[in-house]
Amino acid sequence: MINDRKYIFSWELLGDITVGRPNLGSTTRVEVYRLLQFAFRDVIEQHVGTEETDKIFYEAGALAGKEFYAHMLTPTTDLNEFVRQLQEVLKELGIGILRVERADMEKGEIILTVSEDLDCSGLPELDYEICSYDEGFISALLECFSGIKFIVKEVDCWCTGDRTCRFKAIATV
Amino acid sequence: MTQTPDNSSTLLKMAVKNLQDLLTDRTVPPEPPEELADVAGFSQLYSTLLEVRTAIREFSSGNLDHQITKKGYLPGSIKALQASLHHLTWQTKMIASGDFSQRVDFMGEFSESFNSMVTLLDESMQKLGFMAHTDPLTGSNNRGYFMERFDAELDRTKRYGGVFCFIMLDLDHFKSVNDTRGHAAGDEALRSLCRVLNSSGLRNTDFFGRIGGEEFAIVLPETKIQEAVKAAERVRGNLENTIVLHEGNEFFITASIGVSAYRVGDTRESMLNRADQAMYNAKEIGRNRICVET
Numbered sequence: 001m002i003n004d005r006k007y008i009f010s011w012e013l014l015g016d017i018t019v020g021r022p023n024l025g026s027t028t029r030v031e032v033y034r035l036l037q038f039a040f041r042d043v044i045e046q047h048v049g050t051e052e053t054d055k056i057f058y059e060a061g062a063l064a065g066k067e068f069y070a071h072m073l074t075p076t077t078d079l080n081e082f083v084r085q086l087q088e089v090l091k092e093l094g095i096g097i098l099r100v101e102r103a104d105m106e107k108g109e110i111i112l113t114v115s116e117d118l119d120c121s122g123l124p125e126l127d128y129e130i131c132s133y134d135e136g137f138i139s140a141l142l143e144c145f146s147g148i149k150f151i152v153k154e155v156d157c158w159c160t161g162d163r164t165c166r167f168k169a170i171a172t173v
Numbered sequence: 174m175t176q177t178p179d180n181s182s183t184l185l186k187m188a189v190k191n192l193q194d195l196l197t198d199r200t201v202p203p204e205p206p207e208e209l210a211d212v213a214g215f216s217q218l219y220s221t222l223l224e225v226r227t228a229i230r231e232f233s234s235g236n237l238d239h240q241i242t243k244k245g246y247l248p249g250s251i252k253a254l255q256a257s258l259h260h261l262t263w264q265t266k267m268i269a270s271g272d273f274s275q276r277v278d279f280m281g282e283f284s285e286s287f288n289s290m291v292t293l294l295d296e297s298m299q300k301l302g303f304m305a306h307t308d309p310l311t312g313s314n315n316r317g318y319f320m321e322r323f324d325a326e327l328d329r330t331k332r333y334g335g336v337f338c339f340i341m342l343d344l345d346h347f348k349s350v351n352d353t354r355g356h357a358a359g360d361e362a363l364r365s366l367c368r369v370l371n372s373s374g375l376r377n378t379d380f381f382g383r384i385g386g387e388e389f390a391i392v393l394p395e396t397k398i399q400e401a402v403k404a405a406e407r408v409r410g411n412l413e414n415t416i417v418l419h420e421g422n423e424f425f426i427t428a429s430i431g432v433s434a435y436r437v438g439d440t441r442e443s444m445l446n447r448a449d450q451a452m453y454n455a456k457e458i459g460r461n462r463i464c465v466e467t
Contacts, residue, residue: 080274099279101256101260102263103263113260156252160245162248162253163250163253164252
């Protein structure tokens with residue numbers, strides 16, 4: 001554990017894009033995002049191995065999800081309202097098309113899908129699911145909404161031939 | 174087994190025939206002959222097709238939960254359809270629970286029909302809700318809905334403490350209006366009273382309803398009796414100065430009013446009875462006046 005941290009995340013680090021990019025604006029191409037993500041994935045894997053890399057991406061996704069919830073969503077206790085807000089903002093930002101297949105908050109089980117996913121839709125077919133960042137992102141969103149910790153696992157992915165990414169979230173208590 | 178060209182050709186034909194049967198036969202064909210396992214890729218293709226066939230059969234018979242374990246484009250596309258059907262199921266459940274904001278945008282022409290249906294359902298529910306809560310003659314809360322809200326205010330005050338007042342209001346000589354001017358004129362008098370109630374400075378948190386033929390009641394949350402009497406006086410004064418116009422004829426109406434304030438241990442009946450008694454006192458001592466509970 002590092003005591004003297006240099007890269008502690010804060011939302012302010014995203015910067016004032018309107019001021020900083022008056023001509024190019026706030027969007028870039030998906031390839032650029034993927035270039036960054038897969039370059040990180042490659043190099044991190046070389047340093048720490050595959051399992052740790054997946055773990056790092058999951059945790060990074062969870063951190064992003066927590067910040068995203070705090071800055072992009074209006075807190076609510078109503079599941080429908082939460083889903084509606086999330087669907088709207090994910091679509092508006094071009095992150096993906098979220099839909100709920102099942103949601104049983106009493107049992108703590110949720111199945112949802114993300115189509116046209118920013119991370120993986122259109123990737124070549126691989127023999128493994130790749131959206132570990134998304135898993136963490138979704139787990140944090142669900143935790144922020146419900147106050148309950150969720151473990152999220154991607155069970156279907158574009159990379160394994162599925163046309164949509166399917167995530168299963170299970171509450172840990 | 175060594176495969177000669179002839180043997181190979183026969184196996185290939187057998188493989189194609191088995192795959193074809195899997196696609197076309199009404200019943201699941203028996204296991205393919207063991208020797209076909211030697212044909213490269215056959216077993217994998219056969220098992221994928223068998224799973225796809227089973228999944229489609231299950232979906233078409235209504236079992237949306239059938240698990241597809243195979244990966245790849247074809248099973249993936251069927252899983253996408255399964256996901257869409259699951260989404261639709263979830264959205265339908267949400268609509269059934271009263272969330273009419275649900276819209277479908279992934280099922281082609283069906284989406285349009287589905288969305289129209291939800292819009293109509295939403296409008297119908299709103300109309301039904303309005304009808305269930307509203308007195309059709311005056312547009313005010315009906316007795317049932319008024320009492321529901323009255324009970325809620327009573328519960329709230331019991332739980333959190335505080336005060337609130339209840340006003341009972343009865344039109345004077347209403348029978349006479351009906352008898353001499355006709356029921357349509359009486360109806361207009363009731364509507365005039367509602368207009369007066371709506372324009373007499375009641376707050377957004379106050380509410381009133383028609384609880385009997387010519388009887389109305391008002392609940393004033395967080396209000397002491399002195400303030401309630403002032404509000405009642407505004408209503409009474411405005412009403413006596415309001416012209417009721419019916420078929421070119423003008424006439425005036427007045428009301429007798431009783432006021433009660435919440436006391437610890439009160440029930441709906443006890444508060445209502447005290448206001449009712451006060452209202453009858455107002456009638457007895459000359460009408461067009463306000464009496465407070467004793």
